[in-house]
Amino acid sequence: MTHAAWLARFDGQLQTDPAELARYRTDGSACEGSLPDAVVFPESVEDVLAAVELGGPLTVRGGGSGRAGGALARRGGVVLDLTRLDTLELVTATPQPGGRAPLVHAGAGVRVEALDRLLHSAGYWLPSRPWGPPATATVGGLVASGAAGPFARRFGDIRAHVAWLRVVTGGGEVVRLGSDAAGGLWPDPLADWVGSEGRLGVITDVAIRPQPIPPHRVTIEVPPDSLLDGLVETLAADPAVLGFAWVDAQTARLWGASQDLLVLPRTVAVVARRLDDPNTSEGPSLPLTLAPPEGEAPQGLEGPAGLEREITRVIQERHPGASLSRVCPRPAAGGLDALVFEARRALGKHRMSLYAVGDPYGTVHLIAPVPHGDVQAWAVADDVLEDAVASCVDGGGLACGAFGVGVAGERFQRRQHGLGLEVLQRRRVAWDPRGLFR
Numbered sequence: 074m075t076h077a078a079w080l081a082r083f084d085g086q087l088q089t090d091p092a093e094l095a096r097y098r099t100d101g102s103a104c105e106g107s108l109p110d111a112v113v114f115p116e117s118v119e120d121v122l123a124a125v126e127l128g129g130p131l132t133v134r135g136g137g138s139g140r141a142g143g144a145l146a147r148r149g150g151v152v153l154d155l156t157r158l159d160t161l162e163l164v165t166a167t168p169q170p171g172g173r174a175p176l177v178h179a180g181a182g183v184r185v186e187a188l189d190r191l192l193h194s195a196g197y198w199l200p201s202r203p204w205g206p207p208a209t210a211t212v213g214g215l216v217a218s219g220a221a222g223p224f225a226r227r228f229g230d231i232r233a234h235v236a237w238l239r240v241v242t243g244g245g246e247v248v249r250l251g252s253d254a255a256g257g258l259w260p261d262p263l264a265d266w267v268g269s270e271g272r273l274g275v276i277t278d279v280a281i282r283p284q285p286i287p288p289h290r291v292t293i294e295v296p297p298d299s300l301l302d303g304l305v306e307t308l309a310a311d312p313a314v315l316g317f318a319w320v321d322a323q324t325a326r327l328w329g330a331s332q333d334l335l336v337l338p339r340t341v342a343v344v345a346r347r348l349d350d351p352n353t354s355e356g357p358s359l360p361l362t363l364a365p366p367e368g369e370a371p372q373g374l375e376g377p378a379g380l381e382r383e384i385t386r387v388i389q390e391r392h393p394g395a396s397l398s399r400v401c402p403r404p405a406a407g408g409l410d411a412l413v414f415e416a417r418r419a420l421g422k423h424r425m426s427l428y429a430v431g432d433p434y435g436t437v438h439l440i441a442p443v444p445h446g447d448v449q450a451w452a453v454a455d456d457v458l459e460d461a462v463a464s465c466v467d468g469g470g471l472a473c474g475a476f477g478v479g480v481a482g483e484r485f486q487r488r489q490h491g492l493g494l495e496v497l498q499r500r501r502v503a504w505d506p507r508g509l510f511r
Contacts, residue, residue: 079111079151082123086157088112097152098145100137101205102399106145109152116157121241121275124153129509133271135182135214138205143218143270147511155213158182158277163191174282176236181213181276188212188281197283200228200316202378204438213276219268223377224316224345226309226433228284232267239278240266243505251280265500271511273504288348289315291376299339301409301431308342309433315345317433318380321413324428328387343377381438384430392426392442398454402462403436405469413437416461423453436471 080087088094089111098106109132115121124131130150137144146152158180165175175197179188185199185207192198202222203210214220216238221230228234237251250263266273296304301321308317319342320328328341388397404412409431416439417427431437439461441454462472502508 076111078127079113082127083113083120086114086116086120088114097134097137097154100134100144101139101209102145104145106132107147107149109146110149112152112154114154114157115275118239118241118247118277121153121277122245122247124151125241125243125245125274125509127151129507130511131509132511133217133275135211135217136184136205136209138203138209139214139218144214145511153275155180155275155277156182156184156211158213159184159187160278161187161191163195164280174284177281177283179212179279179281181211181216181279183212184208185210185212185215192283193286196286198286198374199234199281199283200224201231201234202375204378204381206382207375212279212281216267216276216279217270221432221434221436222316223318223380223432224374227315230267232264234281234283235263235267236280236282238263238266238276238280240274240276242274243507243509244274265504272501274510286374287315289345289374290348291343291345291374294342294344295339296342301340301413301429301437302407302435304340304342305409305431305433305435306406308344313346315347315374316377317342317344318377319343319431320380320384321429323417323426324384324430327391327428328384343380345374345377377432381430384428384438385440388428388440388442394445395442396445396451397440398443398451398458399438399440400458400462401436401438401473402465403434403471403473404465406435408465408468408470409435409437412461412465413439415464416457419457419460420454423450425450425454 076089091108094109094112097109097112113120113124115124130146130148132144132146132150132152134144134152134154135156159182160178160180161183162178163175164178175195177188177191185203188199189207199215200222201215201220202224203215203220204222215231216235219230219232235251237249239247239249241247248262250266266276296307299322301319304319308314308319319340322339325339325341385397389395402412413427413429420427420441425441425443428440429437430440439458441458443450443454466472
């Protein structure tokens, strides 16, 4: 990059201090990217266009809370930190003709927590939830990662809630995409951008159609089927279940001990159920009592989405000073129990622990605490978890489930997509002909 040109255009919006740049080498994953040459903070679409005109390499970043490494630079260049694109307004406050929900316009840098506050005040919510903290995660990050989460099997992933997007392409065009802008084009160009992780250009604005908040209760349930595959399918098929997240038996014991809930000896789930559905059961359950980190309070419908963060906190308490090696694959149906068992057995040979937490699609966060600075142990954990992802992909599953590919899943793309990867690459080049973006 030519520092003089960037400084001339972005004076006051440019960060080059090495200590500050180092923060952008990591995100919410266990991956590490390259050190960027600079970070730019766009405040308008015109700023984004100017950055594209100055050239790449460019890496797009929201809150940096993702679990797949999608916000990490791979070859230096400039990181575009979108958190100053924070416009937020309720465009229509009442349901629209045909029963359509109100429309909310959000800049890509709006924190999910701020969006939640606005929606909740009007009696609505966004079912697509981030794995990272809502106070950190951004709306643009939800879209760019293709967010799904604990409620996706009932309400759909983030694509189902996006009315339109405004984007700046790698070719330097400002384009509005969506059902009211695309003119019925096929393939749907908006679908290219949902889950694109900043590979095509920059999402600057999102129009969201939320859902009415349903009457609900959220509890810890101990299903009769202790097998993970059975638990996922049973709860997913229950029409009264809005969404859920689960932990396997070993992880449940760790969590239960931290909560003085010594009645968690087996697989458990945090389940949100409708209260206005005749199928809602009042069977055995425990009140949900998450103990969130300071400044974060997952309550109500945030409970299932907050479970992975809660388990991460508990693991860090149990293994103080440890680094966490993690992957997030989604095995094919029926493959959960075998995947977790084999990874835990392989790590157990080295006296290392493994914890598992997952969602209704069967996406599982495999988390292995590694003593800080122990290079050999880190290599063991990395090899075991990489083997777990490879076996998942070879069995017809996904390297990263429901929320992006990032650095963590890139090396598995050829195995996962085969010849279809060439089609994806051609569509990427159509949006970013100069190859500016990661």
